[in-house]
Amino acid sequence: MRVPAHTGFADVPAEGVSLLEAVAARARELLGATLVADRDGMRVALRITEVEGYGGPHDPASHAYRGPSARNAAMFGPPWHAYVYRHMGLHTCFNVVVAVDGTPTGVLIRAGEIIDGVDHARRRRAARGATRRDTDLAAGPARLTVALGITLADTGAPLDGSSGLTLLPRTGAAPRTAVGPRIGVGKAADFPMRFWIDGDPTVSR
DNA sequence: AAATAGATTAGCT
DNA sequence: GCTAATCTATTTA
Numbered sequence: 001m002r003v004p005a006h007t008g009f010a011d012v013p014a015e016g017v018s019l020l021e022a023v024a025a026r027a028r029e030l031l032g033a034t035l036v037a038d039r040d041g042m043r044v045a046l047r048i049t050e051v052e053g054y055g056g057p058h059d060p061a062s063h064a065y066r067g068p069s070a071r072n073a074a075m076f077g078p079p080w081h082a083y084v085y086r087h088m089g090l091h092t093c094f095n096v097v098v099a100v101d102g103t104p105t106g107v108l109i110r111a112g113e114i115i116d117g118v119d120h121a122r123r124r125r126a127a128r129g130a131t132r133r134d135t136d137l138a139a140g141p142a143r144l145t146v147a148l149g150i151t152l153a154d155t156g157a158p159l160d161g162s163s164g165l166t167l168l169p170r171t172g173a174a175p176r177t178a179v180g181p182r183i184g185v186g187k188a189a190d191f192p193m194r195f196w197i198d199g200d201p202t203v204s205r
Numbered sequence: 206a207a208a209t210a211g212a213t214t215a216g217c218t
Numbered sequence: 219g220c221t222a223a224t225c226t227a228t229t230t231a
Contacts, residue, residue, distance in 0.1 A: 052212070061212070063227095071227060089225030091213050108212055129215060142213055185212060 016058035019100055020193070026098045027053040027107045027195050031177060032170035035109065036116075039149035039164060044117035046138055046148060050110040050196040050203040052182045054095070056103045060187040064104035074156040075104035082165060084145070084155040091142035094150050096159065096167065110183075110194075112138045113202040114147060121147035135201045 012020070035046045054062040056075070063072040063085065074083040079099035083106050087093055095106040114121045114137050121137045124146050138144040145151075150165070159167040178198040183205075196203040 054212075063212080066228080069227075085212085086226070088211065088213050089223085091224095093212060095212085110212085140214070182212070186210075 012058045020055045022100045023053040034168040036166040037148035042120040046112040048112045049200045052108040053193040056105040061185045092145040093141040140204045
């Protein structure tokens with residue numbers, strides 16, 4: 001993996017680059033996986049179509065870049081748990097913690113297709129703003145959390161179903177995947193760490 | 206104690 | 219496509 005000098009990853013040591021590769025691999029695995037949220041007796045299932053990797057200590061765009069804090073504590077916890085944070089005051093975003101060799105790395109779930117509980121998702125989204133098309137229900141990290149009913153209280157929760165959140169691995173073959181730079185990231189924006197299912201209508205722009 | 210940048214969204218042109 | 223809204227965590231004095 002070549003690391004362009006202007007991306008902010010320039011000082012990543014060799015083991016850091018392999019760490020980024022590992023995160024990218026985990027992110028790719030999550031494409032096509034299913035996230036099931038059981039909330040208030042309502043089940044909403046999401047087929048993940050867009051993700052972004054965050055490389056912890058070597059990634060200046062990662063929340064874990066500057067070490068542990070009250071906000072990012074969950075990233076330093078066990079893998080396959082949730083890391084939920086608030087952004088821009090009101091928006092809530094959901095990550096899957098992917099500890100690689102004990103380092104705090106994560107994958108931001110940016111978008112997906114609602115495959116079960118569409119009515120519940122639409123109702124939740126309608127309560128916070130207008131939604132025109134079904135493909136927009138979870139087309140964006142904060143939209144996704146609203147559709148699934150995920151809140152800050154879910155941070156640190158396991159994704160094995162014991163807390164109402166279940167992550168099911170993709171079953172079929174790997175989908176056709178597109179790669180690009182991360183979105184809305186000020187630092188290291190040119191580094192391709194964003195993956196989405198090529199041609200899927202539910203990915204954010 | 207104060208400043209500031211930010212893993213965004215919705216609404217309008 | 220472009221901009222306002224909106225507030226928190228982290229950084230700086």
